[in-house]
Amino acid sequence: MNRPNVYDAIVVGAGPAGSMAAWRLASLGRRVVLLERGQHPGAKNLFGGMVYSLELRKHFPDFVTQAPIERPVTRHATYFLANGRSLNLDFSSETLGEPPYNGFTVYRSRFDRWLAERAVEAGALLVPSTVVDDLIVERGRVVGVVTRREEGELRAPVVICADGVLSLLGKKAGLIREQPRAHYSLGVREVLALPAGTIEERFQIDSGGGCAALFVGDWPGRVQGGGFVYTNRESLSVGFVAQLESLERERVSINEALEAFQRQPAVRRLIRGGERLEYGAHIVAEGGYRMRPRLVRGGMMLVGDAAGLVLAAGVLYEGVHYAMHSGVLAAETAHEALERGDLSARGLADYPRRLDASYVTRNLKAFRHVPRLLTNSRMYRVYPEAMCRVAEDFFSADAKGHAKLLPLLRRHFGKVGPLAALKDLWAAARALFF
């Protein structure tokens, strides 16, 4: 491993951020090595299930026929659940099923592998089964990494850290500060096998479509979080993301939270008979824009989840294409800095500038108030139930006659109290509307 100055750049982590950084650098003619701790890219990675195609459309125009796509997402359903009741907001569109698609479901083990192959095809050297433990710092500048291999030091003028949400290297470099626990959630996801026809019938999609279903509610155990079900071709990705603090406070394990979610009648009907193929858990950083670390120091840049680039805004859950975009921007900045021979923090400062001018920062900024909104327990314990009860009363026949919606809203939302309701309404409007 110890071949000084052979590489222009080292990329740590072959997730979407790292593979795109390595692909872009190699495409620009740079010698780049991509280090991944898993046996192959994606081997250790899991997520909910949907990738937006934005970056793929731009960089790999043939991706529709080449990438391991499960199903394009043509239906988005949001369920509010409470005590056996369910109210559903449903959107579906044929247009979303037309190539090159808006977004689609994937298995990360296949998708990440495919993306890393693009980097290798462009000339990057992929070294799997290699854990990076440390940085080599000389005269205040990062000049390489230490891997857990014999003679495992590797040097290059620039290191791009794409090592994910808990970024050990970002912390070692002093770029990432200790974050409050409230910024983190724990996600668990299992893959359940079901025949394609059953999936299409239950999710009201045709063979060229797919569904992303998200669930908000008052879960048994009072855990604050939400569930999801994404349709793959012949399986479902079913999971639950819970705020770490609420799991600890309620003394509920993430497995118990997942089971409670799966017992909800509206969920049970969708996943019934599914045979478990995979299971895994992963931390998610949900602090959004407020938790963004410093992204650059001399010889080093942070990309993807390591840079806190995840939008967890309830019905919007986005990280993969942000990771890909940040990887490309960091690679282009590194390439130009190498050209100028200036790998100092100032020489790499274009990367945060470009990121700030991109849709990634625009989205994170636009939804920056959402994380606080989602820590409000009424969003889980009160409002889903109130919405369901309004619907139940509205659809129930009664000898007194049907109540109109305003009295029903007063009856069920009135319990909150006018001040708290106004505060919540303002917080929700600020987070989501303007």
Ligand SMILES: Cc1cc2nc3c(=O)[nH]c(=O)nc-3n(C[C@H](O)[C@H](O)[C@H](O)COP(=O)(O)OP(=O)(O)OC[C@H]3O[C@@H](n4cnc5c(N)ncnc54)[C@H](O)[C@@H]3O)c2cc1C
């Ligand atoms: C439960 C859950 C559901 C989600 N749902 C969605 C969704 O539906 N859509 C969406 O867009 N996003 C979703 N996300 C977010 C998304 O998964 C991330 O934003 C995205 O994976 C970030 O990519 P990345 O390349 O930065 O990091 P990662 O995908 O985490 O990749 C990091 C890579 O670095 C490697 N690595 C780490 N440390 C080292 C080391 N020391 N040495 C060598 N290699 C190392 C890892 O093995 C891994 O391959 C979800 C996340 C979770 C947890």
